[in-house]
Amino acid sequence: MSTTHEEHSHHEQSFITKYVFSQDHKMIAKQFLITGFLMGFIGMMMSVLFRLQLGWPGESFPILTFLLGENWAPDGVLTPDKYLALVTIHGTIMVFFLLTAGLSGTFSNLLIPLQLGARDMASGFLNMLSYWFFFLSSIIMLISLGVEGGPASAGWTIYPPLSALPQAIPGSGLGMTLWLVSMAIFIVSSLLGSLNYIVTILNLRTKGMKMTRMPLTIWAFLITAILGVLTFPVLLSAALLLIFDRSFETSFYLSDIVVAGTALDFNGGSPILFEHLFWFLGHPEVYIVLLPSLGLTSEIISVNARKPIFGYRAMIGSMLTIAFISIIVWGHHMFVTGMNPFLGAVFTFTTLLVAIPSAVKVFNYLTTLWKGNIRFTPAMLFAVGLISTFISGGLTGLILGDSALDINVHDTYFVVGHFHIVMGLSAVFGMYAGAYHWFPKLFGRMMNHNLGKAHFWLTITSVYGVFLPMHFIGLAGVPRRYYSNSAFPLFDSFIDLNEIVSAFAILAAFAQVLFFINFVYSALRGPKATQNPWDSNTLEWTTPVEHIHGNWPGEIPAVHRWPYDYSKPGAASDFIPQTVPLSEYEKDEGH
Amino acid sequence: MITFLIFLAILLAVTAIVQMLSIYDLTSVIKGRKAFEVTEKENKTQAFLWLIFVPSYFIFILWQYLVWGKYMLPESASVHGEKIDGLFATTWSIIIPVFIITHSLLAYFCFKYVYNKDRKASFFAHNNKLELAWTVIPSLTLATLILYGLKTWNSVMSPIPDEADKVTIELFARQFDWTARYAGEDEKLGRSHFRLIKGFNALGVDSSDANAHDDILVKGEFHLPVNKPVEFVFRSQDVIHSAYMPHFRAQMNCVPGMATLFNFIPRYTTAEMKQKTNNENFDYILLCNKICGAAHYNMQMKIIVESEEDYNKWLSSQKRFLASN
Numbered sequence: 069m070s071t072t073h074e075e076h077s078h079h080e081q082s083f084i085t086k087y088v089f090s091q092d093h094k095m096i097a098k099q100f101l102i103t104g105f106l107m108g109f110i111g112m113m114m115s116v117l118f119r120l121q122l123g124w125p126g127e128s129f130p131i132l133t134f135l136l137g138e139n140w141a142p143d144g145v146l147t148p149d150k151y152l153a154l155v156t157i158h159g160t161i162m163v164f165f166l167l168t169a170g171l172s173g174t175f176s177n178l179l180i181p182l183q184l185g186a187r188d189m190a191s192g193f194l195n196m197l198s199y200w201f202f203f204l205s206s207i208i209m210l211i212s213l214g215v216e217g218g219p220a221s222a223g224w225t226i227y228p229p230l231s232a233l234p235q236a237i238p239g240s241g242l243g244m245t246l247w248l249v250s251m252a253i254f255i256v257s258s259l260l261g262s263l264n265y266i267v268t269i270l271n272l273r274t275k276g277m278k279m280t281r282m283p284l285t286i287w288a289f290l291i292t293a294i295l296g297v298l299t300f301p302v303l304l305s306a307a308l309l310l311i312f313d314r315s316f317e318t319s320f321y322l323s324d325i326v327v328a329g330t331a332l333d334f335n336g337g338s339p340i341l342f343e344h345l346f347w348f349l350g351h352p353e354v355y356i357v358l359l360p361s362l363g364l365t366s367e368i369i370s371v372n373a374r375k376p377i378f379g380y381r382a383m384i385g386s387m388l389t390i391a392f393i394s395i396i397v398w399g400h401h402m403f404v405t406g407m408n409p410f411l412g413a414v415f416t417f418t419t420l421l422v423a424i425p426s427a428v429k430v431f432n433y434l435t436t437l438w439k440g441n442i443r444f445t446p447a448m449l450f451a452v453g454l455i456s457t458f459i460s461g462g463l464t465g466l467i468l469g470d471s472a473l474d475i476n477v478h479d480t481y482f483v484v485g486h487f488h489i490v491m492g493l494s495a496v497f498g499m500y501a502g503a504y505h506w507f508p509k510l511f512g513r514m515m516n517h518n519l520g521k522a523h524f525w526l527t528i529t530s531v532y533g534v535f536l537p538m539h540f541i542g543l544a545g546v547p548r549r550y551y552s553n554s555a556f557p558l559f560d561s562f563i564d565l566n567e568i569v570s571a572f573a574i575l576a577a578f579a580q581v582l583f584f585i586n587f588v589y590s591a592l593r594g595p596k597a598t599q600n601p602w603d604s605n606t607l608e609w610t611t612p613v614e615h616i617h618g619n620w621p622g623e624i625p626a627v628h629r630w631p632y633d634y635s636k637p638g639a640a641s642d643f644i645p646q647t648v649p650l651s652e653y654e655k656d657e658g659h
Numbered sequence: 660m661i662t663f664l665i666f667l668a669i670l671l672a673v674t675a676i677v678q679m680l681s682i683y684d685l686t687s688v689i690k691g692r693k694a695f696e697v698t699e700k701e702n703k704t705q706a707f708l709w710l711i712f713v714p715s716y717f718i719f720i721l722w723q724y725l726v727w728g729k730y731m732l733p734e735s736a737s738v739h740g741e742k743i744d745g746l747f748a749t750t751w752s753i754i755i756p757v758f759i760i761t762h763s764l765l766a767y768f769c770f771k772y773v774y775n776k777d778r779k780a781s782f783f784a785h786n787n788k789l790e791l792a793w794t795v796i797p798s799l800t801l802a803t804l805i806l807y808g809l810k811t812w813n814s815v816m817s818p819i820p821d822e823a824d825k826v827t828i829e830l831f832a833r834q835f836d837w838t839a840r841y842a843g844e845d846e847k848l849g850r851s852h853f854r855l856i857k858g859f860n861a862l863g864v865d866s867s868d869a870n871a872h873d874d875i876l877v878k879g880e881f882h883l884p885v886n887k888p889v890e891f892v893f894r895s896q897d898v899i900h901s902a903y904m905p906h907f908r909a910q911m912n913c914v915p916g917m918a919t920l921f922n923f924i925p926r927y928t929t930a931e932m933k934q935k936t937n938n939e940n941f942d943y944i945l946l947c948n949k950i951c952g953a954a955h956y957n958m959q960m961k962i963i964v965e966s967e968e969d970y971n972k973w974l975s976s977q978k979r980f981l982a983s984n
C-alpha cells in the first residue's frame with residue numbers, strides 16, 4: 069500500500085488538476101460544499117423575497133425591483149406568476165441542490181474514504197464527473213431564471229398539465245425545458261456519486277473495519293446512496309416522459325384539455341401517472357436529504373457527549389427500516405387525488421409505520437445525552453437543535469400521514485410548516501453541524517466558536533418563528549402557494565401573524581450571514597487546526613492536517629474496535645481511537 | 660442613494676465582524692487559549708441557554724394558540740367532519756404530551772450533564788430492555804392510531820347508498836373559476852365532452868343527451884340543502900385544481916381527463932354557522948388548493964347552506980341548461 073501512495077505524492081499537479089478538475093475526494097467535497105452553500109444562499113434569498121409579498125401583500129419594496137427587475141416586480145410588487153416562479157425555484161434549489169448534492173456530495177466525499185481508511189474513492193474520475201455534472205445542472209437552473217417567460221413556475225413538484233402547457237403559465241415554456249434538462253443532468257450526477265459511494269464503502273474499508281465497526285455517518289451515507297440509486301432513475305423517467313409530452317406531442321400525462329379556448333389533441337394520458345412516478349422518488353428524497361444529517365449528528369452527539377452512541381445496532385436498524393418503508397409510502401402525497409380509498413388505507417398504514425423507527429432514533433439520541441459529559445461546540449448545538457426539529461416536525465407527520473386527517477390539511481400551510489421543520493431544518497442543522505465539526509478537516513483551520521453560537525441561537529429562534537405559526541395558519545384552512553391571502557376575508561385574521569413570519573424570515577437570513585462571514589474568514593485566516601481537535605475516535609483525525617493525496621503519509625492504519633469507545637471504564641483518557649488495539653480484557657462493543 | 664447607503668452599512672458591518680474575529684484570534688494566542696477549546700464557563704452558558712430555550716419555545720406556541728387559536732376552523736359543518744375532528748383530537752392528545760416530554764428531557768439533559776472535567780460520562784452503549792420498550796410502546800400507540808384512522812377514512816370515503824335521497828352536483832374547474840352543475844329533476848347529470856366546450860357551453864354539456872336538458876349551471880355561489888347527502892363529481896378542463904371546502908372537511912382534486920368523487924352531508928345552515936361563529940359575515944367557501952397558475956390565489960366560490968325548502972326555491976329560480984341557450 070505504501071508504494072501506491074508514493075507514486076501518488078510524487079506526481080506534480082497543475083492548478084487545473086488540483087483545484088478545478090480534481091479527482092481528489094477532499095477537494096471534490098469542498099467544491100460540493102461551496103457550490104451547495106452558494107445555491108442554498110440563493111434559494112434562501114428567494115424565500116425572503118416572496119415572504120415580503122406574503123407578509124405585506126401588495127406593498128411596494130424597491131429592493132424587489134432592484135434585485136429582480138421591472139419584469140418580475142414592476143413598482144416594487146412581485147407579479148403573481150413570478151411569485152410562483154420564486155416559490156418553485158426556491159423549493160427545487162433547497163431540496164436538490166443544497167440538501168441532496170450539497171449535503172451528500174460534501175460529507176460522503178469527505179468522510180467515506182477518511183473514516184473507512186481508503187486512499188480515495190473507488191473511482192476518482194467518476195467522482196470528478198459527478199461534481200461537474202452537478203455544477204453544470206446548477207448553472208442551467210440559474211440560467212433558466214433569465215429566460216423569456218421566466219423559470220419553471222408550477223411548484224417544485226412540476227405536476228402536469230400545468231408544467232406541460234406554456235398557455236397555462238408562462239414559466240412552462242423555455243424555463244420548464246431548462247428545469248427538466250437541469251434535473252436530468254443533476255440525476256446523472258447523483259447516480260454517479262451514489263454508485264461511487266456504495267462501491268467504496270463495500271470494497272475499500274481498511275483492515276479491521278468490519279461493517280459493524282463503521283461510524284454511523286458511513287451507514288447513513290450507504291443507505292442514502294442505495295435509496296438514491298433505487299429511486300432517482302424513476303424521476304428521470306418521469307422527466308423524460310414529460311419532455312416527450314411537451315416537445316413531441318405524446319400523451320403520457322395529458323388528456324381532454326381545453327386551454328386558452330382551444331381543445332388540444334392529447335388523448336388517454338393521466339396526470340396522476342406523473343404524480344406516482346414523481347413521488348416514487350419524491351418521498352424517499354425526503355430521507356435522502358435527512359439520513360445523512362442523522363448520520364452526521366449521531367457522530368457529533370457521541371463525540372461531544374463523550375459517550376458511546378446509545379443503541380448502535382438499533383440506530384442502523386432504524387435507518388434501514390426508515391429507508392425501506394420510505395419506498396412504499398409515496399401515495400400519502402396523493403390521498404386527495406381520487407385514488408381508490410383502499411390504496412389510501414394501505415398508504416396510511418405504511419406511512420404511520422415510519423414513526424416507529426423515528427421514535428427509536430429520538431429516544432436513542434436522548435439516552436446518548438443522558439449521563440453524558442456534554443461539550444457545546446457549535447456543531448453540538450446544531451446537532452441538539454436537530455433533535456428538537458426532528459421531534460417538532462416529525463410529530464405533525466402523524467396528522468399528515470393519516471389519510472382521514474390529510475383531507476383537511478392537505479396542501480395548506482400546515483404542510484409547509486411540517487416539512488420545513490422535519491426535513492428542511494433537520495437537514496440544514498445536520499449540514500451546519502457537519503460543517504462546523506469537520507471544518508478543521510476540510511480547511512485545516514478552526515471556525516470561531518462565538519460567532520458559531522450566535523449563529524445557532526439566532527437561527528433556531530428565527531426559523532421556529534417562521535415555521536411554527538404556519539401550523540396555525542394551515543389549521544385555519546389557508547392554502548399554500550397563494551400569492552396573497554387578501555382575496556378571502558376568512559384569512560384576514562392572519563395578517564399580523566404573516567408579518568411576524570416574514571420578519572422572522574428576514575432575521576433568519578441575516579443570521580446566515582454570520583455563518584458566511586465565519587466560514588470565509590476562517591477558511592482563509594482562522595487559527596490553525598490541530599490533528600484531532602475534538603478528541604475523536606474515528607480515522608479521519610489520524611490524517612495530517614494538511615491535505616495530501618492518498619490521505620495517510622505511511623501505511624493506512626488498521627482498525628481494532630468500534631468508533632464509540634468514549635469514557636470507557638478503565639481507560640486513562642475519555643476516548644480510545646479506533647486504531648488502538650483491544651486490550652486483553654476488553655470486548656469490542658460494536659457487536 | 661438609499662441602496663448605496665444600505666450597501667455601505669452592510670459593508671461596514673461585515674468589516675466590523677471580521678476585525679472582531681481577528682482581534683479575538685490574536686488575544687487567544689496571547690492568552691494561550693486553544694482555538695478548539697470550549698471553556699467551562701462557555702459550556703455552562705450554553706447549557707443554561709437550552710434550559711431557557713425550551714420553556715420559551717413552549718410559551719411561544721401557547722401564545723400563538725391563545726392569540727390565533729380562535730381563528731382556527733370552527734366546528735365541522737358536515738356530518739363526517741365530526742369523525743375527522745374526533746380523530747384530530749385523539750392524535751393531538753398523543754402528539755402534545757410526547758412533544759412536551761421529549762423536549763423537556765432534551766433541555767434537562769443538556770443542562771444537567773454539561774461538561775465537567777472531573778466527571779466521566781457513563782459508558783452506556785445499549786440496553787435491550789429499554790430499546791424493546793421504546794419500540795413496542797410506539798408500535799402499540801401507532802397500531803391504535805392506524806386502526807382508528809383507517810376506520811374513519813373508510814367511513815368518510817364510503818359512497819352514498821343508492822337508495823338514499825341525494826343531490827348530485829358537478830364542480831367544474833378551469834383557470835381561474837368554478838362552475839357548479841346541478842343534475843336537475845331527473846337527478847342525472849347529462850353527458851359532457853371537452854370538445855364541446857365552446858363559448859356559452861363552458862362545460863361542454865352534450866345537448867343531444869336528454870338528461871342534460873334540465874341540468875342547471877351556476878357561477879359565483881352555489882346552494883346546498885342542509886341534512887341531505889350531496890354527491891360531488893369533480894372535473895377540470897385544463898390543469899389540476901383541487902376543490903377544498905375547509906368548513907366541511909372536504910377536499911378532492913379536479914383532474915383533467917377523469918372524474919373524481921366526494922360526498923358529505925351538511926349539518927348547519929349558513930345562518931346557523933353565523934351564529935355559532937358569532938360572525939355576521941361568515942360564509943362557507945370553496946377554494947382552489949392545487950397550484951394552477953397566476954390567479955390560483957383567487958379562485959373561489961361561495962357556498963350557501965339553507966333549509967331544503969329555501970334550497971328548492973333557489974334552484975327552481977335558476978335557468979335550465981336548454982333554456983339558457
